[in-house]
Amino acid sequence: MSRNEIPLWEVFIRPRNGLAHKHCGSVHAADEVMALQAARDVYTRRGEGVSIWVVPSASITASDPDQRAENFEPTASKIYRHPTFYEIPDEVGHM
């Protein structure tokens, strides 16, 4: 079996309960069961997580880097979308 036949999987780890799964890398594996095991062995060796998702890399639809300007630059001038203009009373504490 040549290496090229082994599909790529994206790995998402949830570091602890209450947090979201976060992308942390990818593994090669023949199927989803082996992908989960490989992800466990490669990415959770130091207690990084309590849950793993694996997703076939081919199933991910990505934005086109060529459209970066039209996708993301228009937001740069809309600072009013950031909630930074409110006066927060001290009693509220950390938000």
Add this chain to the structure above:
Amino acid sequence: MTVERDQLLTFVLRMADDNLVLGHRLSEWCGHAPMLEEDLAMPNMALDLIGQARSLYQYAAEIEGNGRTEDDFAYLRREREYLNCLLVERPNGDFAHTMLRQFWFAAYLHPLWDAMQRSTDETLSGIAGKAVKEVAYHIRHAGEWVVRLGDGTEESAARMKAAVEALAPYLDELFQTDGLTETIAEAGIAPDPAALRPAFDRVVLPVFAEAGLDMPEAQWPQSGGRQGRHGEHMGYLLAELQHMQRTYPGASW
């Protein structure tokens, strides 16, 4: 039923040596595995086993109580003093050999640790509690590979079949009972090895069925490891395992 100190020591060393030797064998793959994912998976399992061996050697040192340490047991005994079963010292062979050896040994070790969580010996029941989870993963990981290789390509199926034939003679020894195991079982320290076989079969047979493999009948089962009689590969393994401690006694880093 009381167990002599020497008997408990011998029993603990048998288990410790199994784990150390198989852990060492797996560590030989480090940097040589067929893919990066396995290059991490095998040392992970090796570290589980060596960790279990350490706990057992520390207990052995405590039982013996004459100043020998875990390192003395691991690194400074002669070949005949190692009491591991023959299966774990078998050379790695190809990836199929290594995964089958791992799968069979884990399927034997898991019910052993599982039962030992209720051992009358508190130190051993403590070690068992941690080890049983580690070994459960070894069964799963190696078992999935046995299925995929056995039921894979023509090449992988042939290699897995060859591994079954090559390792078959070393399977029976795992379940052999002797005077020591009887004493240990009567004292409630660990189950009789023969009693582990049904649990082993419950794990192994479905995987073999899925992999399209037949359980072998060994014509000439090999044994002797538990008495310190090893195969011709053991000396080379120990030479590599021991040479740092023998060359630089007490070295640390």
